[in-house]
Amino acid sequence: MSMTINIDGFDEVISQLHAINRRTRGEIEIAVLQAVHAGLEVCNQLTPYKTGRLRAGNKVKALTQGGEVITYALYNDVEYASYVCLGTYKMHARDFMHPAILVAQKQLRTRLQAIYG
Numbered sequence: 001m002s003m004t005i006n007i008d009g010f011d012e013v014i015s016q017l018h019a020i021n022r023r024t025r026g027e028i029e030i031a032v033l034q035a036v037h038a039g040l041e042v043c044n045q046l047t048p049y050k051t052g053r054l055r056a057g058n059k060v061k062a063l064t065q066g067g068e069v070i071t072y073a074l075y076n077d078v079e080y081a082s083y084v085c086l087g088t089y090k091m092h093a094r095d096f097m098h099p100a101i102l103v104a105q106k107q108l109r110t111r112l113q114a115i116y117g
Contacts, residue, residue, distance in 0.1 A: 004080050004108070024115065028070070028112070028115065029070060031108060031111035031112055031114075031115060032070050032072065032108060033072070034107065034111060035042060035055055035104045035105075035107035035108035035111060036060050036104055037060065037072045037109060038072060038102030038104055038107045039100040039101055039103050039107070040058060040059075040060050040074060040100065042100040042103045043074060043076075043096055043097060043100035045100060046060055046094075046095075046096035046100065047076075047096040048084060048096070050092050052079070053078060054076070054078050054084060056078075056107060057076070057077050057078035057081055058075075058076050058096075059074075059075055059076070060072055060073070060074055060075075060076065061073045061075065074097065074100060074104065079082050082094040084096075085097050086116075096098045
């Protein structure tokens with residue numbers, strides 16, 4: 001005994017689902033990038049300013065993109081950034097990174113809720 005089931009339009013449904021997936025993926029990538037740049041803006045506002053070198057060291061770099069995970073790094077490559085941010089036994093900490101990361105996380109949650117409802 002055999003049974004055959006024909007579903008008209010199945011290929012169209014699959015095609016539409018792939019289009020939705022690509023569009024949603026693009027929206028998520030934009031949301032992540034916007035949230036990271038919002039964090040960078042806060043980071044720049046909070047970074048102590050004397051010569052501008054420390055603030056200019058605040059950067060964003062894509063670590064992974066295009067796979068299942070999207071990863072960006074918010075970092076500062078100035079050699080004394082960690083001393084300013086975390087402090088030393090002679091100098092109190094002036095953390096300009098942690099609040100920026102918290103803002104980026106909140107922005108991302110808000111943007112993802114707008115996408116997914």
